[in-house]
Amino acid sequence: MTAHLKILRAGPGMTVQDLGRPGYLDVGLSRGGAADRLALHEGAALLGQPANLAAIEMAGAGGELKATQDTRIALTGAPMRVTLDGAKLAWNASHLLPAGARLSIGSMLGGSYGYLHIGGGVTGSHCLGAESAHLSAGIGARLSDGDTLTIGPDDGTQVGMTLPPDDRFGGGTVRIVASFQSHLFADGELARLQATALRRDARANRMGVRLEPDGDGFHVEGGRNVISEVIVPGDIQITGDGTPFVLISECQTTGGYPRIGTVLPCDLPRVAQTPAGATLQFRWVGIKDAVEMERADAKMRAALRGRRHPLIRDPHKMPDLLSYQLISGVVAGDEDEM
Amino acid sequence: MTVTQGPSDGFPVIRTAGVDGMLVTFGNTLTEPANRAALAFREAVEAATWDGVEETSSSLLSTYLRFDPLHLSHDTLMAQLEALVQRQDWYAADLPAGRRLWRIPTVFGTSLAPELRQAAQAAGMSEEDAITSLSEARVRVQTIGFAPGQPYLGELPEAWDIPRQSQLSDRIPEGALAVAIRQLVLFSVSTPTGWQHVGQTAIRLFQPETDEPFLLRPGDEVQFVPTDPETLDTMRRDPHGGATNERLP
Numbered sequence: 217m218t219a220h221l222k223i224l225r226a227g228p229g230m231t232v233q234d235l236g237r238p239g240y241l242d243v244g245l246s247r248g249g250a251a252d253r254l255a256l257h258e259g260a261a262l263l264g265q266p267a268n269l270a271a272i273e274m275a276g277a278g279g280e281l282k283a284t285q286d287t288r289i290a291l292t293g294a295p296m297r298v299t300l301d302g303a304k305l306a307w308n309a310s311h312l313l314p315a316g317a318r319l320s321i322g323s324m325l326g327g328s329y330g331y332l333h334i335g336g337g338v339t340g341s342h343c344l345g346a347e348s349a350h351l352s353a354g355i356g357a358r359l360s361d362g363d364t365l366t367i368g369p370d371d372g373t374q375v376g377m378t379l380p381p382d383d384r385f386g387g388g389t390v391r392i393v394a395s396f397q398s399h400l401f402a403d404g405e406l407a408r409l410q411a412t413a414l415r416r417d418a419r420a421n422r423m424g425v426r427l428e429p430d431g432d433g434f435h436v437e438g439g440r441n442v443i444s445e446v447i448v449p450g451d452i453q454i455t456g457d458g459t460p461f462v463l464i465s466e467c468q469t470t471g472g473y474p475r476i477g478t479v480l481p482c483d484l485p486r487v488a489q490t491p492a493g494a495t496l497q498f499r500w501v502g503i504k505d506a507v508e509m510e511r512a513d514a515k516m517r518a519a520l521r522g523r524r525h526p527l528i529r530d531p532h533k534m535p536d537l538l539s540y541q542l543i544s545g546v547v548a549g550d551e552d553e554m
Numbered sequence: 555m556t557v558t559q560g561p562s563d564g565f566p567v568i569r570t571a572g573v574d575g576m577l578v579t580f581g582n583t584l585t586e587p588a589n590r591a592a593l594a595f596r597e598a599v600e601a602a603t604w605d606g607v608e609e610t611s612s613s614l615l616s617t618y619l620r621f622d623p624l625h626l627s628h629d630t631l632m633a634q635l636e637a638l639v640q641r642q643d644w645y646a647a648d649l650p651a652g653r654r655l656w657r658i659p660t661v662f663g664t665s666l667a668p669e670l671r672q673a674a675q676a677a678g679m680s681e682e683d684a685i686t687s688l689s690e691a692r693v694r695v696q697t698i699g700f701a702p703g704q705p706y707l708g709e710l711p712e713a714w715d716i717p718r719q720s721q722l723s724d725r726i727p728e729g730a731l732a733v734a735i736r737q738l739v740l741f742s743v744s745t746p747t748g749w750q751h752v753g754q755t756a757i758r759l760f761q762p763e764t765d766e767p768f769l770l771r772p773g774d775e776v777q778f779v780p781t782d783p784e785t786l787d788t789m790r791r792d793p794h795g796g797a798t799n800e801r802l803p
Binding site: 238239240241242243244245341343344352353354355393394395396443444445446448449450451468469470471478480481503504506507510511514 | 569570571572573574575577579582583584596608609610611612613614615616618620623624627628697698699700701702703704706742743760762763767768771772
C-alpha cells in the first residue's frame with residue numbers, strides 16, 4: 217500500500233523541492249530546486265538514498281505532519297525546534313516517524329531554510345521531469361493545511377544517524393568570481409565590494425537575497441542601460457540604488473541590471489541560509505582557484521555518507537527509554553548499505 | 555582580486571559566466587545580424603555535442619553554455635569555442651532549422667489594450683497606421699526570457715524606437731502584447747511593466763501541465779493578426795488562443 221504524508225499544519229514557506237529542472241533555460245525557465253542544494257545531499261546521505269529525491273523545504277518555520285505508515289525521515293539545513301509526539305528530536309539526523317505519530321517542526325534557531333527528507337522521497341508538482349515547486353514560474357504551489365503527499369518506495373532501513381554540524385547558517389565569507397559585466401565597475405568599486413560588510417535584508421525569497429551594504433551602495437560606470445543578458449544563479453546584480461542582490465534558485469533567466477560578480481555554486485547554500493540581519497563578506501577568487509574549490513566541494517559531498525555516525529543518546533534525557541527506542545529506532549546494522 | 559574581463563575591440567567575444575558558464579557575445583547593441591549570429595552559433599554548439607557541455611541557450615546577443623568545469627576545463631572549452639567562432643561568418647549564418655511562422659490573433663487597442671493611443675503618438679502615427687504597422691510586421695523570437703515561454707520579438711520599423719516608461723504600469727494580463735525600443739514582448743505572466751500595452755491575445759505561452767508546455771522557440775517568426783474582442787473571447791477556450799503555425803522552409 218502506498219504511504220502518504222499528511223500536512224496537518226503548514227508553515228508559511230513550505231514547498232516540495234529537489235535538485236530542480238535543468239535544460240529549460242532556452243525557453244526562459246530557470247533550474248529552480250532547493251535553495252540550499254547541499255542540504256539535499258546531506259539528507260540523502262543520512263537516509264542512504266539518491267540526492268534527487270524530493271524533500272520538503274521550510275522557509276522560516278516548519279509545520280505539523282504525520283505519515284500513514286512507518287517512515288524514515290531526516291532533518292537538515294537550518295536547525296529548527298522539532299518534536300515527535302512531544303519528545304525532542306535531534307536536528308541533522310535521521311529518525312523513524314512511526315505511522316500516525318505527530319511530527320512538529322517549529323521555529324528556526326539559525327539559518328533560513330530547513331529540510332524534511334523522507335525515505336523514498338515525496339511527489340510534488342511532477343512537471344517537466346522534476347517534483348520541485350517553482351513559485352515564480354507558476355509550477356506547483358506552497359503546501360497548505362490538509363495537503364497529502366505520496367511517499368515513494370523506500371528500501372532503506374537505517375535511522376538514528378547524524379552528520380557533523382556545518383557553519384553555513386549565520387553568514388560569513390562567500391567566494392566570488394568576476395562576471396562578464398564586472399568591467400562596467402571601476403576597480404575601486406570592485407575592491408570596495410570585498411571590503412564591505414553586507415547585511416542580509418529581510419527582503420529575500422527563493423529568487424534572490426538583498427544585501428544591505430555597510431556604507432555607500434555600488435556605482436556602475438558604464439551607465440545603467442545594459443542590454444538584457446543571461447543570468448545565472450549566484451550572479452550579484454547591482455540594482456538601481458546601488459544595492460547588491462544575489463540571485464538564487466528561482467532567478468529569472470535574463471536581466472538588465474549589471475552584474476558585479478558571481479558567487480561560487482559551492483558557496484550559494486551559505487548565501488541562501490544567511491538569516492536576516494547576519495552579515496556576509498565577499499572574497500574575490502580567480503577562475504582556476506574557483507574550479508578547485510568546486511572540486512573540493514564535490515569531494516566533500518561524495519564523502520558525506522562516510523561521515524555519518526550513530527546518534528549518541530544521553531539516557532538521562534530520555535523520559536522513557538523503551539518508548540524512545542521504539543519511536544526513534546536503533547541502528548539497524550546495515551551501515552554498509554552504501 | 556581577479557582580472558576583470560571586458561569586451562575587446564571586436565566581437566564576437568568569449569567570456570566566463572560564473573564558474574560553470576561561458577558566454578559568446580556577438581555585439582553590444584541589438585541588431586538583426588548579431589541576434590542571427592547568437593541563434594546560429596547556439597545551434598552549432600548543440601550540434602557539436604561536446605562532452606561536459608550540459609545546457610545551452612541564446613539571449614538577444616549571446617550564446618550561453620553551462621558546462622561541468624570539473625570534467626571540461628575552461629582552457630579546453632575556450633579553445634573549442636574559438637575554433638568554432640572562426641569557422642564561418644556567424645553574422646551571415648542561416649537561422650536554425652525547424653523554425654515556425656506563428657499567426658496570433660490580437661485585439662489592438664480598445665479597453666483590452668489601453669496604451670495603443672499613447673504608443674502610436676510616441677511613434678508619430680495615427681492609431682490606424684499603428685495597427686497596420688504592428689500587424690504587418692513579421693517579427694522574430696529574438697530570445698525567450700524573464701518569465702517561462704516569454705518572447706522578445708523584433709525588429710520593428712524604426713518609428714517604434716520609443717522608450718520604455720520609467721514608471722511601471724499596473725499589472726498587465728497574461729497574453730498582453732507590449733511595445734518599446736523596436737521590440738515587442740508577448741507576456742506569459744501577469745506583471746507590472748514599463749512596456750506599452752498595445753494589443754491583447756488569448757495565447758498561453760507556458761502551460762506546464764500539457765504535452766507542449768512552451769509554445770514558442772527562439773528563431774520562430776510571428777505575425778499578430780488583428781481581430782475583435784468578441785472573436786478573441788471565443789478563442790480563450792483554445793489552448794493556443796486561436797494561434798496557428800506552419801513550418802518555415
